[in-house]
Amino acid sequence: MSLITGLRDLYPHLGFDDRPLAASCDDGWLGILHAFLGDADKAMAAGGTFMLQQVKEKMGGLHMHYATADVAPDARRAIDDAHRLASTRSFHVCEICGRPGRLNNFSGLWKVVCSEHADGELGTGVPFDGPFDAHNSYSPEEDPFVAARPTVAEFEAAPIIQGWLIEEQAEGGHPWLYGWFFGHPDIGEGEHGHTPPLVQMDEMMPPRWVRTDSQLYRLGICYPPAEREIRYWAQKLARRPVTYGEPPGGDNDIEAMLIFLRSTGRLRSMKIDRMELAYREEKESDARSGA
Structure with missing residues:
Protein backbone atom coordinates (compact mmCIF):
# COMPACT_ATOMS: atom_id res chain seq x y z
CA MET A 1 0.00 0.00 0.00
CA PRO A 150 17.94 0.67 -15.33
CA THR A 151 18.29 -3.09 -15.42
CA VAL A 152 19.41 -4.90 -12.28
CA ALA A 153 22.91 -5.39 -13.74
CA GLU A 154 23.22 -1.72 -14.77
CA PHE A 155 22.02 -0.56 -11.36
CA GLU A 156 24.49 -2.72 -9.47
CA ALA A 157 27.40 -1.48 -11.63
CA ALA A 158 26.52 2.23 -11.30
CA PRO A 159 28.55 4.68 -9.18
CA ILE A 160 27.04 5.71 -5.85
CA ILE A 161 26.36 9.28 -4.66
CA GLN A 162 26.12 9.67 -0.88
CA GLY A 163 24.77 12.75 0.88
CA TRP A 164 23.29 14.01 -2.38
CA LEU A 165 21.58 17.35 -2.96
CA ILE A 166 19.50 18.46 -5.96
CA GLU A 167 20.64 21.76 -7.44
CA GLU A 168 18.22 23.44 -9.82
CA GLN A 169 19.62 25.16 -12.90
CA ALA A 170 18.51 28.64 -13.88
CA GLU A 171 16.05 29.39 -16.68
CA GLY A 172 14.31 26.03 -16.69
CA GLY A 173 17.38 23.87 -17.29
CA HIS A 174 17.72 20.34 -16.01
CA PRO A 175 18.85 19.99 -12.37
CA TRP A 176 22.00 18.19 -11.29
CA LEU A 177 23.14 16.49 -8.10
CA TYR A 178 25.95 17.34 -5.71
CA GLY A 179 27.34 14.68 -3.40
CA TRP A 180 30.21 12.41 -2.44
CA PHE A 181 31.05 9.90 -5.17
CA PHE A 182 32.08 6.24 -4.94
CA GLY A 183 32.92 3.93 -7.82
CA HIS A 184 33.13 6.71 -10.43
CA PRO A 185 35.84 6.29 -13.09
CA ASP A 186 36.74 9.98 -13.17
CA ILE A 187 36.13 11.16 -9.58
CA GLY A 188 38.25 10.02 -6.65
CA GLU A 189 36.69 7.80 -3.99
CA GLY A 190 34.81 9.88 -1.46
CA GLU A 191 35.42 13.16 -3.28
CA HIS A 192 32.68 15.79 -3.48
CA GLY A 193 31.44 16.76 -6.93
CA HIS A 194 28.40 17.08 -9.14
CA THR A 195 26.76 15.15 -11.95
CA PRO A 196 25.97 16.40 -15.44
CA PRO A 197 22.37 17.62 -15.82
CA LEU A 198 19.77 14.96 -15.01
CA VAL A 199 17.44 13.53 -17.63
CA GLN A 200 15.54 11.04 -15.45
CA MET A 201 15.04 10.38 -11.74
CA ASP A 202 13.54 7.41 -9.92
CA GLU A 203 9.95 8.15 -8.84
CA MET A 204 10.20 6.13 -5.63
CA MET A 205 10.53 8.02 -2.35
CA PRO A 206 13.29 8.29 -1.52
CA PRO A 207 14.66 7.85 -5.05
CA ARG A 208 17.26 5.13 -5.61
CA TRP A 209 18.78 6.24 -8.93
CA VAL A 210 19.17 9.08 -11.40
CA ARG A 211 20.27 9.12 -15.02
CA THR A 212 22.18 11.76 -16.94
CA ASP A 213 22.68 11.64 -20.72
CA SER A 214 25.88 9.66 -20.14
CA GLN A 215 25.68 7.87 -16.78
CA LEU A 216 23.42 6.09 -14.32
CA TYR A 217 24.02 6.76 -10.62
CA ARG A 218 22.79 4.95 -7.53
CA LEU A 219 21.63 7.23 -4.72
CA GLY A 220 22.66 6.66 -1.13
CA ILE A 221 21.52 8.57 1.92
CA CYS A 222 20.09 12.08 1.56
CA TYR A 223 20.37 14.52 4.48
CA PRO A 224 18.04 17.46 5.24
CA PRO A 225 19.49 20.70 3.78
CA ALA A 226 20.72 22.33 7.01
CA GLU A 227 22.28 19.14 8.35
CA ARG A 228 23.92 18.51 5.00
CA GLU A 229 25.50 21.97 4.94
CA ILE A 230 27.06 21.38 8.35
CA ARG A 231 28.33 17.97 7.24
CA TYR A 232 29.71 19.44 4.02
CA TRP A 233 31.78 22.11 5.79
CA ALA A 234 32.97 19.74 8.53
CA GLN A 235 34.16 17.29 5.87
CA LYS A 236 35.70 20.00 3.69
CA LEU A 237 37.63 21.61 6.54
CA ALA A 238 38.86 18.21 7.71
CA ARG A 239 40.63 18.12 4.32
CA ARG A 240 40.01 14.50 3.51
CA PRO A 241 37.58 12.52 1.35
CA VAL A 242 34.69 10.57 2.83
CA THR A 243 35.42 6.92 3.58
CA TYR A 244 32.77 4.60 2.14
CA GLY A 245 30.31 3.64 4.87
CA GLU A 246 31.26 6.66 6.98
CA PRO A 247 28.85 9.63 7.10
CA PRO A 248 30.14 12.98 5.82
CA GLY A 249 31.55 14.92 8.72
CA GLY A 250 32.93 11.79 10.37
CA ASP A 251 30.01 10.67 12.54
CA ASN A 252 26.43 11.57 13.47
CA ASP A 253 27.27 14.07 16.23
CA ILE A 254 26.20 17.37 14.68
CA GLU A 255 26.98 19.28 17.87
CA ALA A 256 30.58 18.06 17.69
CA MET A 257 30.77 19.21 14.07
CA LEU A 258 29.60 22.69 15.01
CA ILE A 259 32.25 22.85 17.74
CA PHE A 260 34.87 21.72 15.21
CA LEU A 261 33.79 24.36 12.68
CA ARG A 262 34.14 27.10 15.31
CA SER A 263 37.55 25.78 16.36
CA THR A 264 39.05 26.03 12.86
CA GLY A 265 38.61 29.80 12.62
CA ARG A 266 38.11 29.39 8.86
CA LEU A 267 34.40 30.25 8.77
CA ARG A 268 32.78 33.42 10.02
CA SER A 269 30.90 33.05 13.28
CA MET A 270 27.78 34.52 11.66
CA LYS A 271 27.84 31.77 9.02
CA ILE A 272 28.13 29.02 11.65
CA ASP A 273 25.40 30.67 13.74
CA ARG A 274 23.12 30.69 10.70
CA MET A 275 23.81 27.00 10.00
CA GLU A 276 23.19 26.08 13.63
CA LEU A 277 19.90 28.00 13.75
CA ALA A 278 18.72 26.41 10.49
CA TYR A 279 19.64 22.96 11.81
CA ARG A 280 17.72 23.46 15.07
CA GLU A 281 14.67 24.74 13.17
CA GLU A 282 14.93 21.70 10.90
CA LYS A 283 14.96 19.34 13.88
CA GLU A 284 12.01 21.13 15.51
CA SER A 285 10.04 20.86 12.27
CA ASP A 286 10.80 17.15 12.04
CA ALA A 287 9.67 16.68 15.66
CA ARG A 288 6.37 18.49 15.01
CA SER A 289 5.67 16.40 11.92
CA GLY A 290 6.55 13.18 13.71
CA ALA A 291 9.48 12.41 11.35
Missing part, protein backbone atom coordinates in the same frame (compact mmCIF):
# COMPACT_ATOMS: atom_id res chain seq x y z
CA SER A 2 1.40 3.39 -1.05
CA LEU A 3 0.22 6.76 0.26
CA ILE A 4 0.77 9.49 -2.33
CA THR A 5 0.67 13.14 -1.29
CA GLY A 6 0.93 16.53 -2.96
CA LEU A 7 -1.32 15.61 -5.90
CA ARG A 8 -3.37 18.81 -5.80
CA ASP A 9 -0.34 20.94 -6.67
CA LEU A 10 1.03 18.49 -9.25
CA TYR A 11 -2.25 17.99 -11.12
CA PRO A 12 -4.42 21.10 -10.63
CA HIS A 13 -7.08 20.04 -13.17
CA LEU A 14 -7.89 16.72 -11.51
CA GLY A 15 -9.66 17.99 -8.40
CA PHE A 16 -7.46 16.40 -5.75
CA ASP A 17 -7.66 17.68 -2.19
CA ASP A 18 -4.97 17.48 0.50
CA ARG A 19 -5.79 13.93 1.55
CA PRO A 20 -3.21 11.33 0.49
CA LEU A 21 -4.20 8.88 -2.22
CA ALA A 22 -4.09 5.25 -1.12
CA ALA A 23 -2.78 3.00 -3.89
CA SER A 24 -3.08 -0.76 -3.42
CA CYS A 25 0.15 -1.57 -5.22
CA ASP A 26 3.86 -1.41 -4.45
CA ASP A 27 5.96 1.71 -5.00
CA GLY A 28 7.61 0.49 -8.20
CA TRP A 29 4.55 1.54 -10.19
CA LEU A 30 4.39 5.10 -8.86
CA GLY A 31 6.13 6.40 -11.97
CA ILE A 32 3.49 4.78 -14.18
CA LEU A 33 0.74 6.30 -12.05
CA HIS A 34 2.28 9.78 -12.24
CA ALA A 35 2.67 9.49 -16.04
CA PHE A 36 -1.03 8.62 -16.29
CA LEU A 37 -2.06 11.50 -14.02
CA GLY A 38 0.06 13.91 -16.05
CA ASP A 39 -1.71 12.87 -19.26
CA ALA A 40 -5.11 13.03 -17.55
CA ASP A 41 -4.36 16.51 -16.20
CA LYS A 42 -3.54 17.78 -19.69
CA ALA A 43 -6.77 16.29 -21.04
CA MET A 44 -8.82 17.90 -18.25
CA ALA A 45 -7.41 21.38 -18.86
CA ALA A 46 -10.40 22.12 -21.11
CA GLY A 47 -12.84 21.65 -18.22
CA GLY A 48 -15.07 19.12 -16.52
CA THR A 49 -14.47 16.99 -13.45
CA PHE A 50 -12.29 13.96 -12.88
CA MET A 51 -12.32 11.67 -9.84
CA LEU A 52 -9.74 8.94 -9.30
CA GLN A 53 -11.56 6.32 -7.27
CA GLN A 54 -9.13 3.42 -6.95
CA VAL A 55 -5.58 2.38 -7.82
CA LYS A 56 -4.78 -1.29 -7.44
CA GLU A 57 -3.00 -4.36 -8.74
CA LYS A 58 -5.33 -6.83 -10.41
CA MET A 59 -4.21 -10.14 -11.92
CA GLY A 60 -0.63 -8.90 -12.08
CA GLY A 61 -1.23 -5.51 -13.71
CA LEU A 62 -2.04 -1.94 -12.71
CA HIS A 63 -5.72 -0.98 -12.82
CA MET A 64 -7.34 2.36 -12.04
CA HIS A 65 -10.99 3.25 -11.63
CA TYR A 66 -12.02 6.84 -12.31
CA ALA A 67 -15.09 8.85 -13.21
CA THR A 68 -15.51 11.98 -15.31
CA ALA A 69 -18.33 14.44 -15.84
CA ASP A 70 -18.90 17.24 -18.36
CA VAL A 71 -15.76 16.17 -20.26
CA ALA A 72 -15.40 16.49 -24.03
CA PRO A 73 -15.37 13.14 -25.88
CA ASP A 74 -11.82 13.62 -27.17
CA ALA A 75 -10.59 14.37 -23.61
CA ARG A 76 -12.25 11.21 -22.29
CA ARG A 77 -10.65 9.19 -25.08
CA ALA A 78 -7.24 10.64 -24.21
CA ILE A 79 -7.68 9.66 -20.55
CA ASP A 80 -8.82 6.15 -21.47
CA ASP A 81 -5.85 5.76 -23.84
CA ALA A 82 -3.50 6.90 -21.07
CA HIS A 83 -5.04 4.33 -18.74
CA ARG A 84 -4.57 1.52 -21.27
CA LEU A 85 -0.95 2.56 -21.75
CA ALA A 86 -0.37 2.63 -17.98
CA SER A 87 -1.83 -0.85 -17.59
CA THR A 88 0.30 -2.17 -20.47
CA ARG A 89 3.45 -0.59 -19.09
CA SER A 90 2.84 -2.19 -15.70
CA PHE A 91 3.44 -5.65 -17.21
CA HIS A 92 7.00 -4.57 -18.04
CA VAL A 93 7.97 -2.69 -14.84
CA CYS A 94 8.79 -4.34 -11.51
CA GLU A 95 6.03 -3.50 -9.05
CA ILE A 96 8.53 -3.54 -6.18
CA CYS A 97 11.42 -1.39 -7.42
CA GLY A 98 10.40 0.15 -10.77
CA ARG A 99 13.10 -1.51 -12.86
CA PRO A 100 12.30 -3.55 -15.99
CA GLY A 101 10.40 -6.71 -15.12
CA ARG A 102 8.02 -9.36 -16.38
CA LEU A 103 5.00 -11.21 -15.11
CA ASN A 104 5.79 -14.08 -12.73
CA ASN A 105 3.64 -16.75 -11.09
CA PHE A 106 4.35 -17.22 -7.38
CA SER A 107 2.30 -20.34 -6.58
CA GLY A 108 -0.86 -18.74 -7.94
CA LEU A 109 -0.01 -15.12 -7.16
CA TRP A 110 0.77 -13.09 -10.28
CA LYS A 111 3.24 -10.23 -9.87
CA VAL A 112 5.50 -8.28 -12.22
CA VAL A 113 9.05 -8.36 -10.88
CA CYS A 114 12.64 -7.81 -12.01
CA SER A 115 15.25 -10.57 -11.90
CA GLU A 116 16.31 -9.51 -8.38
CA HIS A 117 12.81 -9.74 -6.92
CA ALA A 118 11.85 -12.92 -8.79
CA ASP A 119 13.42 -14.85 -5.91
CA GLY A 120 12.65 -13.40 -2.49
CA GLU A 121 9.93 -13.02 0.10
CA LEU A 122 7.27 -14.44 -2.21
CA GLY A 123 9.37 -17.47 -3.08
CA THR A 124 10.68 -18.24 -6.56
CA GLY A 125 8.61 -16.88 -9.42
CA VAL A 126 7.97 -18.61 -12.73
CA PRO A 127 7.94 -16.08 -15.61
CA PHE A 128 5.17 -16.35 -18.17
CA ASP A 129 3.37 -14.32 -20.83
CA GLY A 130 0.13 -12.87 -19.53
CA PRO A 131 -3.08 -12.64 -21.57
CA PHE A 132 -3.68 -8.95 -20.89
CA ASP A 133 -1.53 -7.04 -23.37
CA ALA A 134 -3.90 -4.18 -24.19
CA HIS A 135 -1.73 -2.97 -27.08
CA ASN A 136 -0.80 -5.79 -29.42
CA SER A 137 1.71 -3.54 -31.16
CA TYR A 138 3.23 -2.24 -27.92
CA SER A 139 6.99 -2.72 -27.56
CA PRO A 140 8.61 -1.85 -24.21
CA GLU A 141 11.96 -1.43 -25.98
CA GLU A 142 10.45 1.43 -28.02
CA ASP A 143 8.72 3.08 -25.06
CA PRO A 144 11.17 5.66 -23.60
CA PHE A 145 9.49 5.41 -20.19
CA VAL A 146 10.33 1.70 -19.91
CA ALA A 147 13.50 1.56 -22.00
CA ALA A 148 15.31 4.18 -19.89
CA ARG A 149 14.76 2.33 -16.61
Whole structure:
Protein backbone atom coordinates (compact mmCIF):
# COMPACT_ATOMS: atom_id res chain seq x y z
CA MET A 1 0.00 0.00 0.00
CA SER A 2 1.40 3.39 -1.05
CA LEU A 3 0.22 6.76 0.26
CA ILE A 4 0.77 9.49 -2.33
CA THR A 5 0.67 13.14 -1.29
CA GLY A 6 0.93 16.53 -2.96
CA LEU A 7 -1.32 15.61 -5.90
CA ARG A 8 -3.37 18.81 -5.80
CA ASP A 9 -0.34 20.94 -6.67
CA LEU A 10 1.03 18.49 -9.25
CA TYR A 11 -2.25 17.99 -11.12
CA PRO A 12 -4.42 21.10 -10.63
CA HIS A 13 -7.08 20.04 -13.17
CA LEU A 14 -7.89 16.72 -11.51
CA GLY A 15 -9.66 17.99 -8.40
CA PHE A 16 -7.46 16.40 -5.75
CA ASP A 17 -7.66 17.68 -2.19
CA ASP A 18 -4.97 17.48 0.50
CA ARG A 19 -5.79 13.93 1.55
CA PRO A 20 -3.21 11.33 0.49
CA LEU A 21 -4.20 8.88 -2.22
CA ALA A 22 -4.09 5.25 -1.12
CA ALA A 23 -2.78 3.00 -3.89
CA SER A 24 -3.08 -0.76 -3.42
CA CYS A 25 0.15 -1.57 -5.22
CA ASP A 26 3.86 -1.41 -4.45
CA ASP A 27 5.96 1.71 -5.00
CA GLY A 28 7.61 0.49 -8.20
CA TRP A 29 4.55 1.54 -10.19
CA LEU A 30 4.39 5.10 -8.86
CA GLY A 31 6.13 6.40 -11.97
CA ILE A 32 3.49 4.78 -14.18
CA LEU A 33 0.74 6.30 -12.05
CA HIS A 34 2.28 9.78 -12.24
CA ALA A 35 2.67 9.49 -16.04
CA PHE A 36 -1.03 8.62 -16.29
CA LEU A 37 -2.06 11.50 -14.02
CA GLY A 38 0.06 13.91 -16.05
CA ASP A 39 -1.71 12.87 -19.26
CA ALA A 40 -5.11 13.03 -17.55
CA ASP A 41 -4.36 16.51 -16.20
CA LYS A 42 -3.54 17.78 -19.69
CA ALA A 43 -6.77 16.29 -21.04
CA MET A 44 -8.82 17.90 -18.25
CA ALA A 45 -7.41 21.38 -18.86
CA ALA A 46 -10.40 22.12 -21.11
CA GLY A 47 -12.84 21.65 -18.22
CA GLY A 48 -15.07 19.12 -16.52
CA THR A 49 -14.47 16.99 -13.45
CA PHE A 50 -12.29 13.96 -12.88
CA MET A 51 -12.32 11.67 -9.84
CA LEU A 52 -9.74 8.94 -9.30
CA GLN A 53 -11.56 6.32 -7.27
CA GLN A 54 -9.13 3.42 -6.95
CA VAL A 55 -5.58 2.38 -7.82
CA LYS A 56 -4.78 -1.29 -7.44
CA GLU A 57 -3.00 -4.36 -8.74
CA LYS A 58 -5.33 -6.83 -10.41
CA MET A 59 -4.21 -10.14 -11.92
CA GLY A 60 -0.63 -8.90 -12.08
CA GLY A 61 -1.23 -5.51 -13.71
CA LEU A 62 -2.04 -1.94 -12.71
CA HIS A 63 -5.72 -0.98 -12.82
CA MET A 64 -7.34 2.36 -12.04
CA HIS A 65 -10.99 3.25 -11.63
CA TYR A 66 -12.02 6.84 -12.31
CA ALA A 67 -15.09 8.85 -13.21
CA THR A 68 -15.51 11.98 -15.31
CA ALA A 69 -18.33 14.44 -15.84
CA ASP A 70 -18.90 17.24 -18.36
CA VAL A 71 -15.76 16.17 -20.26
CA ALA A 72 -15.40 16.49 -24.03
CA PRO A 73 -15.37 13.14 -25.88
CA ASP A 74 -11.82 13.62 -27.17
CA ALA A 75 -10.59 14.37 -23.61
CA ARG A 76 -12.25 11.21 -22.29
CA ARG A 77 -10.65 9.19 -25.08
CA ALA A 78 -7.24 10.64 -24.21
CA ILE A 79 -7.68 9.66 -20.55
CA ASP A 80 -8.82 6.15 -21.47
CA ASP A 81 -5.85 5.76 -23.84
CA ALA A 82 -3.50 6.90 -21.07
CA HIS A 83 -5.04 4.33 -18.74
CA ARG A 84 -4.57 1.52 -21.27
CA LEU A 85 -0.95 2.56 -21.75
CA ALA A 86 -0.37 2.63 -17.98
CA SER A 87 -1.83 -0.85 -17.59
CA THR A 88 0.30 -2.17 -20.47
CA ARG A 89 3.45 -0.59 -19.09
CA SER A 90 2.84 -2.19 -15.70
CA PHE A 91 3.44 -5.65 -17.21
CA HIS A 92 7.00 -4.57 -18.04
CA VAL A 93 7.97 -2.69 -14.84
CA CYS A 94 8.79 -4.34 -11.51
CA GLU A 95 6.03 -3.50 -9.05
CA ILE A 96 8.53 -3.54 -6.18
CA CYS A 97 11.42 -1.39 -7.42
CA GLY A 98 10.40 0.15 -10.77
CA ARG A 99 13.10 -1.51 -12.86
CA PRO A 100 12.30 -3.55 -15.99
CA GLY A 101 10.40 -6.71 -15.12
CA ARG A 102 8.02 -9.36 -16.38
CA LEU A 103 5.00 -11.21 -15.11
CA ASN A 104 5.79 -14.08 -12.73
CA ASN A 105 3.64 -16.75 -11.09
CA PHE A 106 4.35 -17.22 -7.38
CA SER A 107 2.30 -20.34 -6.58
CA GLY A 108 -0.86 -18.74 -7.94
CA LEU A 109 -0.01 -15.12 -7.16
CA TRP A 110 0.77 -13.09 -10.28
CA LYS A 111 3.24 -10.23 -9.87
CA VAL A 112 5.50 -8.28 -12.22
CA VAL A 113 9.05 -8.36 -10.88
CA CYS A 114 12.64 -7.81 -12.01
CA SER A 115 15.25 -10.57 -11.90
CA GLU A 116 16.31 -9.51 -8.38
CA HIS A 117 12.81 -9.74 -6.92
CA ALA A 118 11.85 -12.92 -8.79
CA ASP A 119 13.42 -14.85 -5.91
CA GLY A 120 12.65 -13.40 -2.49
CA GLU A 121 9.93 -13.02 0.10
CA LEU A 122 7.27 -14.44 -2.21
CA GLY A 123 9.37 -17.47 -3.08
CA THR A 124 10.68 -18.24 -6.56
CA GLY A 125 8.61 -16.88 -9.42
CA VAL A 126 7.97 -18.61 -12.73
CA PRO A 127 7.94 -16.08 -15.61
CA PHE A 128 5.17 -16.35 -18.17
CA ASP A 129 3.37 -14.32 -20.83
CA GLY A 130 0.13 -12.87 -19.53
CA PRO A 131 -3.08 -12.64 -21.57
CA PHE A 132 -3.68 -8.95 -20.89
CA ASP A 133 -1.53 -7.04 -23.37
CA ALA A 134 -3.90 -4.18 -24.19
CA HIS A 135 -1.73 -2.97 -27.08
CA ASN A 136 -0.80 -5.79 -29.42
CA SER A 137 1.71 -3.54 -31.16
CA TYR A 138 3.23 -2.24 -27.92
CA SER A 139 6.99 -2.72 -27.56
CA PRO A 140 8.61 -1.85 -24.21
CA GLU A 141 11.96 -1.43 -25.98
CA GLU A 142 10.45 1.43 -28.02
CA ASP A 143 8.72 3.08 -25.06
CA PRO A 144 11.17 5.66 -23.60
CA PHE A 145 9.49 5.41 -20.19
CA VAL A 146 10.33 1.70 -19.91
CA ALA A 147 13.50 1.56 -22.00
CA ALA A 148 15.31 4.18 -19.89
CA ARG A 149 14.76 2.33 -16.61
CA PRO A 150 17.94 0.67 -15.33
CA THR A 151 18.29 -3.09 -15.42
CA VAL A 152 19.41 -4.90 -12.28
CA ALA A 153 22.91 -5.39 -13.74
CA GLU A 154 23.22 -1.72 -14.77
CA PHE A 155 22.02 -0.56 -11.36
CA GLU A 156 24.49 -2.72 -9.47
CA ALA A 157 27.40 -1.48 -11.63
CA ALA A 158 26.52 2.23 -11.30
CA PRO A 159 28.55 4.68 -9.18
CA ILE A 160 27.04 5.71 -5.85
CA ILE A 161 26.36 9.28 -4.66
CA GLN A 162 26.12 9.67 -0.88
CA GLY A 163 24.77 12.75 0.88
CA TRP A 164 23.29 14.01 -2.38
CA LEU A 165 21.58 17.35 -2.96
CA ILE A 166 19.50 18.46 -5.96
CA GLU A 167 20.64 21.76 -7.44
CA GLU A 168 18.22 23.44 -9.82
CA GLN A 169 19.62 25.16 -12.90
CA ALA A 170 18.51 28.64 -13.88
CA GLU A 171 16.05 29.39 -16.68
CA GLY A 172 14.31 26.03 -16.69
CA GLY A 173 17.38 23.87 -17.29
CA HIS A 174 17.72 20.34 -16.01
CA PRO A 175 18.85 19.99 -12.37
CA TRP A 176 22.00 18.19 -11.29
CA LEU A 177 23.14 16.49 -8.10
CA TYR A 178 25.95 17.34 -5.71
CA GLY A 179 27.34 14.68 -3.40
CA TRP A 180 30.21 12.41 -2.44
CA PHE A 181 31.05 9.90 -5.17
CA PHE A 182 32.08 6.24 -4.94
CA GLY A 183 32.92 3.93 -7.82
CA HIS A 184 33.13 6.71 -10.43
CA PRO A 185 35.84 6.29 -13.09
CA ASP A 186 36.74 9.98 -13.17
CA ILE A 187 36.13 11.16 -9.58
CA GLY A 188 38.25 10.02 -6.65
CA GLU A 189 36.69 7.80 -3.99
CA GLY A 190 34.81 9.88 -1.46
CA GLU A 191 35.42 13.16 -3.28
CA HIS A 192 32.68 15.79 -3.48
CA GLY A 193 31.44 16.76 -6.93
CA HIS A 194 28.40 17.08 -9.14
CA THR A 195 26.76 15.15 -11.95
CA PRO A 196 25.97 16.40 -15.44
CA PRO A 197 22.37 17.62 -15.82
CA LEU A 198 19.77 14.96 -15.01
CA VAL A 199 17.44 13.53 -17.63
CA GLN A 200 15.54 11.04 -15.45
CA MET A 201 15.04 10.38 -11.74
CA ASP A 202 13.54 7.41 -9.92
CA GLU A 203 9.95 8.15 -8.84
CA MET A 204 10.20 6.13 -5.63
CA MET A 205 10.53 8.02 -2.35
CA PRO A 206 13.29 8.29 -1.52
CA PRO A 207 14.66 7.85 -5.05
CA ARG A 208 17.26 5.13 -5.61
CA TRP A 209 18.78 6.24 -8.93
CA VAL A 210 19.17 9.08 -11.40
CA ARG A 211 20.27 9.12 -15.02
CA THR A 212 22.18 11.76 -16.94
CA ASP A 213 22.68 11.64 -20.72
CA SER A 214 25.88 9.66 -20.14
CA GLN A 215 25.68 7.87 -16.78
CA LEU A 216 23.42 6.09 -14.32
CA TYR A 217 24.02 6.76 -10.62
CA ARG A 218 22.79 4.95 -7.53
CA LEU A 219 21.63 7.23 -4.72
CA GLY A 220 22.66 6.66 -1.13
CA ILE A 221 21.52 8.57 1.92
CA CYS A 222 20.09 12.08 1.56
CA TYR A 223 20.37 14.52 4.48
CA PRO A 224 18.04 17.46 5.24
CA PRO A 225 19.49 20.70 3.78
CA ALA A 226 20.72 22.33 7.01
CA GLU A 227 22.28 19.14 8.35
CA ARG A 228 23.92 18.51 5.00
CA GLU A 229 25.50 21.97 4.94
CA ILE A 230 27.06 21.38 8.35
CA ARG A 231 28.33 17.97 7.24
CA TYR A 232 29.71 19.44 4.02
CA TRP A 233 31.78 22.11 5.79
CA ALA A 234 32.97 19.74 8.53
CA GLN A 235 34.16 17.29 5.87
CA LYS A 236 35.70 20.00 3.69
CA LEU A 237 37.63 21.61 6.54
CA ALA A 238 38.86 18.21 7.71
CA ARG A 239 40.63 18.12 4.32
CA ARG A 240 40.01 14.50 3.51
CA PRO A 241 37.58 12.52 1.35
CA VAL A 242 34.69 10.57 2.83
CA THR A 243 35.42 6.92 3.58
CA TYR A 244 32.77 4.60 2.14
CA GLY A 245 30.31 3.64 4.87
CA GLU A 246 31.26 6.66 6.98
CA PRO A 247 28.85 9.63 7.10
CA PRO A 248 30.14 12.98 5.82
CA GLY A 249 31.55 14.92 8.72
CA GLY A 250 32.93 11.79 10.37
CA ASP A 251 30.01 10.67 12.54
CA ASN A 252 26.43 11.57 13.47
CA ASP A 253 27.27 14.07 16.23
CA ILE A 254 26.20 17.37 14.68
CA GLU A 255 26.98 19.28 17.87
CA ALA A 256 30.58 18.06 17.69
CA MET A 257 30.77 19.21 14.07
CA LEU A 258 29.60 22.69 15.01
CA ILE A 259 32.25 22.85 17.74
CA PHE A 260 34.87 21.72 15.21
CA LEU A 261 33.79 24.36 12.68
CA ARG A 262 34.14 27.10 15.31
CA SER A 263 37.55 25.78 16.36
CA THR A 264 39.05 26.03 12.86
CA GLY A 265 38.61 29.80 12.62
CA ARG A 266 38.11 29.39 8.86
CA LEU A 267 34.40 30.25 8.77
CA ARG A 268 32.78 33.42 10.02
CA SER A 269 30.90 33.05 13.28
CA MET A 270 27.78 34.52 11.66
CA LYS A 271 27.84 31.77 9.02
CA ILE A 272 28.13 29.02 11.65
CA ASP A 273 25.40 30.67 13.74
CA ARG A 274 23.12 30.69 10.70
CA MET A 275 23.81 27.00 10.00
CA GLU A 276 23.19 26.08 13.63
CA LEU A 277 19.90 28.00 13.75
CA ALA A 278 18.72 26.41 10.49
CA TYR A 279 19.64 22.96 11.81
CA ARG A 280 17.72 23.46 15.07
CA GLU A 281 14.67 24.74 13.17
CA GLU A 282 14.93 21.70 10.90
CA LYS A 283 14.96 19.34 13.88
CA GLU A 284 12.01 21.13 15.51
CA SER A 285 10.04 20.86 12.27
CA ASP A 286 10.80 17.15 12.04
CA ALA A 287 9.67 16.68 15.66
CA ARG A 288 6.37 18.49 15.01
CA SER A 289 5.67 16.40 11.92
CA GLY A 290 6.55 13.18 13.71
CA ALA A 291 9.48 12.41 11.35
